[in-house]
Amino acid sequence: MCYADAARRRRLLELDRHGTLLLALRWHDHTLADARVRLPDRSWLRVEPQAETGAPWGRSDRLWHAGTLEARGDALTRFEALDWTDVDRIPTLAEPARLPAGAGATVLNVISSLARDQGRSSLRYTGPYPTEQLFTTLLDSFDYDVAPDDPLVAFMRGALAWRPAPHERVFTPEAACVYLRDRVEKVVWRSRAYHRPDVQGVGRHAAYRVRDVGKRVVCSLWALGTAVEDILELTEVGDVVRIIEPPWQPTERRALAAEVADGIGAIVAATSVPALGPALRAAAHRLTLAWAPLHGELVAMSGDTVCLSNRLRAVLAQSLTSPSDDAGRGAALAALTEVALLLGDALRARAQAQVAALPESEQRALLEAPPPPAPHTAQAITTAVAALAASG
Structure with missing residues (x-):
């Protein structure tokens, strides 16, 4: 770290242990004039403080995205203005969907770092969008205070305090971006983020998973309770040991029944806001699915065409060898749910656009009186499970 004023802990620069510039702050008198922070893909996010005034919260800071440190870049969105010399809250962001991958977490880590520099014991988010996605993102840069009940429930009602606990980021010579906080917590490799399945005792979906194997850390594709493919091996402090060569997989492509897509739509709709239900099911119904050879991915989506990894199919087929019909159906349901979770964000984005x-x-009218759950949801899922099991 480099500070302009050690007494006031006014941070200027942050570099990783390899000397890669991560953060550059420019101060003018007692205010922040400009902030630039490197994203996992090595592009830059710029914060323009006090950039505009207007609804819904008065003064706003603006976010820009640029390819280089010096470039002005393109305006993305804005968030509730902060006093960067005295960070007192977690601000509300106007349009999270406009941010590049990893940008929200990166800005939150800057906020956490400055709040810790300033001696803040805790911050709160009291904005209008206390979503589960924001909650899990905050876990990367803050520790939540002990909650009287489920921490997510407490967060959603604005009752959860967050202690600044920023992570360390390291850009390796192999072009991985490694996030550390007592251990390797997250790795971004070739545009894919790999996470721990649990942070601060909170479980989360982690099909692209960081896991410990002996004294090594491995980034893996994970499904049906096992590693489907190992991608990257690191030391416990985040140095890349090796890029793992993909094992052999079948090269054939096999189409999946249309009922599988309908089952995916039923699961995603059942776990989303009711107003999106019909649009979600319609978006899923348009999909064409097939097993196909994929490396480094469990699913690949291009337009309405979705490929599922042949390696996932092999794991499913192994699970289906159980003499118990219930075990086989359970494995197929788990695989269907896994695919629904992987496609859920893309399908929700399409439904929201519709x-x-x-x-x-x-x-x-949709928001005020959302449609009831589809009566055939259970049947759609049951039919999809049978079709998926037959394809294995």
Whole structure:
């Protein structure tokens, strides 16, 4: 770290242990004039403080995205303005979907770092969007205080305090971005983020998983309770040991029944806001699915075409060898759920775009009186499970 004023802990620069510049802050008198922070893909996010005034919260800071440190870049979105010399809260972001991958977590880590520099014991988020996604992102840079009940529930009602606990980032010579906080917590490798399945006792979906294997840390594709493919091996302090060569896999492509797509839509709709239900099921119904050879991915989506990894199929086929029919159906249901979780964000984005294209009166009606759950949800999932099991 490099500080302009050691007494006030006014940070100027942050570099990783290899000398890679991570953060550059420019101060003017007692205010932040400009902040630039490197993203996992090595592009830059720029914070323009006090950039505009207006609804819904008055003054806002603006975010820009640029390919280089010096470039002005393109305006992305804005968030509730902070006093960067006295960070007192976690701000509300206007349009999270406009941010590049990893940008939200990167900005939150800057906020956490400055709050810790300033001696803040805790911050709160009291904005209008206390989503589960924001909650899990905050876990990367803050420790939550002990909650009287489920911490996510406490967060959603604005009752959870967050202690600044920023992570260390390291850009390795092999181009991995490694996040450490007592251990390797996350790795971004070739545009894919690998996570621990548990952080601070909170479990989360981690199909792209960071796991410990002896004294090594391995980034793996994970499904049905096992590693489907190992991708990258690191030391316990985040140095890359080796890029793991992919094992052999079948090269054939095999189409999946249309009922599998409908089952995916039923699962995603059941776990999303009701207003998106019909659009989600329609978006899933348009998908064409097939088993295919993939490296480094469990699923690949291009337009309405979705490929599922042949390695996942092999793991499913092994699970289906159980003499118990219930065990076989359970494995197929787990695989269907895994695919639904992997495709869920993309399907929700399509559904949201479809709803946003409706006349304002129809959008309002959907929000005020959302449609009831589809009556055939259970049957759609059951049929999809049978079709998926047959394909294995």
